[in-house]
Amino acid sequence: MQLRHIANRGSEAPVATTIRSSILKAPLQAQPAAPPAAAPPPAALEMSSGPDPRQILSSIGEVVYTWDIVTDRLTWGPNLAEILGAIAQDDLGTGLAYGERVAGEGGGSRYDAIMRSDQTDNGEGASFQVVYALRQPRELGPAPAIWIEDTGRWFKGEDGKPVRAHGVVRVVTERHEMERKLALGSQIDPLTGVLNRAQLAEHVNRFLQQAERTRKPFAVLLVALENLFALNRTYGYDAGDEVIAGLARRLRENVRTCDVVARHAGNKFALVLDNCDAEQTLAVANRLLELVKGAPFETSAGAIPATIRIGGVIGPREGRAPRVLFQHAEEALDVARQAAGKRFVPYTSSLAREDARLRALHVADSIVSALNERRVELAFQPIVYAATGEVAFHEALLRVRLPDGSSLSPAALLPIAEKAGLVRLLDQRVMELTLERLTAEPDFRASVNCSMNTVLDPEWPDRLAAAIALNPSIPDRLIVEITETCMIEDFETTKNLIAACKQLGVKVAMDDFGAGHTSFRNLRDLAFDIVKIDGAFIQNIATSADDRFFVRTLIDLARHLSLKVVAEWVEDEATARILRDWGVEFFQGALYGRAESHPRPQIEDKRQLAGAFI
Known part of the structure; x- marks a missing residue:
């Protein structure tokens, strides 16, 4: 019946x-x-x-x-x-x-x-x-x-x-x-159908506990799709998403049911291989390299060839915590990504890497000392109206001064600060100094960058609200910049942070627009006010037809979504003229002024000082 x-x-x-x-x-x-x-x-x-x-x-x-x-x-x-x-x-x-x-x-x-x-x-x-x-x-x-x-x-x-x-x-x-x-949906990456990053650490913990009982090793592989930026620019972002989804299927179909496949980041996947030693890991990695290289991915834009690079680590031998294993796998992947390097690199401890670790510790110590001794400073670069060249606002840029008077460049310190868990403290100090200047100069407008660590900090919006509460004029003159990578890594948290800023009256800009590795379909769901096109795409538009096509596409997308556009790295008048003709509202670059340090303002009435972040 x-x-x-x-x-x-x-x-x-x-x-x-x-x-x-x-x-x-x-x-x-x-x-x-x-x-x-x-x-x-x-x-x-x-x-x-x-x-x-x-x-x-x-x-x-x-x-x-x-x-x-x-x-x-x-x-x-x-x-x-x-x-x-x-x-x-x-x-x-x-x-x-x-x-x-x-x-x-x-x-x-x-x-x-x-x-x-x-x-x-x-x-x-x-x-x-x-x-x-x-x-x-x-x-x-x-x-x-x-x-x-x-x-x-x-x-x-x-x-x-x-x-x-x-x-x-x-x-x-x-x-x-x-x-x-519904329960499964909270564990699955919607684009690829494999586990999401949040579930990955739990599975690695399970493998670690299992290895303690069975004494059998397991492998963690990080698989990165190569040249995704060029792929997106050539075929479009939807085709790029289809290649990413196709790679996920190919990986899942070519591992055992006892193995785990998860999306680790925008163009990176993590594989956890059960009962797998170094020799077996090498065999698996080589097989995956050939499987991806041997057949293009079918997309709506046609068949697209792709290649991958892989970094691997054996657990628990090379790490007894998920964080350590992924850090080692990332290091191996970095080596594999070098132009002349092998496409698969297994992690091994070496004197060279130990030296790099010691140098990183030295830089981390310098950052801590600079924070404690108030040697974290700001330089401000003007962002001008494209039509007139007049200053619209400034971007606050981090500078760390060493005891001997020299400075650490952001490129040298930020990656180490992120790994050492110090970048959030640097973000807080930059915001504190920016708010001081906004308080001291009622006509001054500024933008401040937020790292991924700050975006993920649930207490940050409350600290910002408390810091600006004593000066109601600040929110209208403050812009918070969030990189496109943050949106990719954690869309919902980024969305909530943007909403919190908008509720305070603070404008929000997407930094490095165009440098992400996924489509822009989520952009319309986020309440950005401004997008800043990554300067790497701007600097050659006068001579590169490909860059002109790509930048023009980004501008048209922003205009369709009613977003203001800042073009970074505007270095010459020819570039400025092209961008001006395309309707870009703001320019930032050496043509209109380099970043300049500014002495810390002296505020006589401490009651008007925005609350400290540290």
Whole structure:
């Protein structure tokens, strides 16, 4: 008999709810389960007048039961076959027989819900509710299980233990599948269908715990798609997304079911290979390199060839924490990405890398000292109106002065600051100094960069709100710059930060526009005010037709979304003239002024000083 499942239950309340409640609170007298061809329900289930409440429950896809736990006698309402379909063809007249149909994947059963209940029967019965799966009969072949919601009450005997129970069963397979998909969706990268980065660390932890028990190694590979920027520029961002999704499929189809594939970043995937030593890792990496190189990816823009680079590390030998393993895999991938390097590089400890680590520690110590001794300073570069050349606002740029008077360039210190967990403190200090100048100069306007660490800091919006609360004129003169990479790494957090800034009256700009590795389909969902086109695309537009095409495309996209555009690295008048003709609103570059240091302002009225961030 066909399985019946009521998908929309909104119409049953309140009538069915009242009926169900009355049945569960009163003893139920029903007949044993009968085969589908049985005679009409016996008189024991009929009422002297009016509609039979159990028949009403049948009409909404539920069946009632009573279970004598002492004798194990299980009796059902007359519509059992209609609700449970082929499962009801078996004898379900005992709790044992019914329990044998319960599938292990459900993680519970009616027996568990009653016999292991922490509820107490005070005379009116103790309630229970459990969801579990029932296996279909074997003769149906590999038919999927159906999911059951079992709600009822059990009653105690003289010894206080359950002696009987009655309840209502309904099929919730559709609801369960929907809930499963929702739970799975929070773990899956929507573009590629593989695990997302948030789930990756949990799986690596599982492999580490497993390795402690079995003493078997595992491998972590970082696989990076090469030249994605050129691919996006040549074929378009949608085609780039299709290649990324195609790479995910190819990786997933060519590893074992016990292995893990996850999206690590925009163009990078992580593979965790179970029970895999160094020799086997090399074989897998070489096979993946050939699989990707050997066949192009089919996209809406046609067949697109692609190549990958891989960095790998063996766990737990080279690291006993996910963070360490991924750091080592990143280092190996960096070497593999070198132009003349091998396409797969396994991580190995070396004197050269140890020297690099010591140098990084020295720089990190210099950053900490500079923060403590107030040697973090700012330089401001003007951003001008393209039409007039007049200054519109300035960008605050980080400078770290060493005790001997020399300076550390941002390019030298920021990567190390990120790895050492110091970049957020630098961001805070830059914001603090910028707010001081905005407070001291009422006509001054400035933009401030936020790193990924700051974007992910849930307390940062509250600190910003507190810092500007004493000076209401600041929000209108402050712009927060967020890189496109931040949007790619964590879209929802970036979206929330932008919303928090806009609520304070602070404008938000996307920095390095065009340098990301995914499509711009999410850009329209973010409330940016300004986009700053990466200077790497600007500097050669006077001589490069490809760069002109790409920059013009970015400008047209920004205009379509009603966003103001800043062009970075405007170095000559020819470049400025092209951009001006295309309608760019703002210029930034050596042609209009380089970044200049500015002495820290002296503010006499400390009550007007924006709150400190540190």
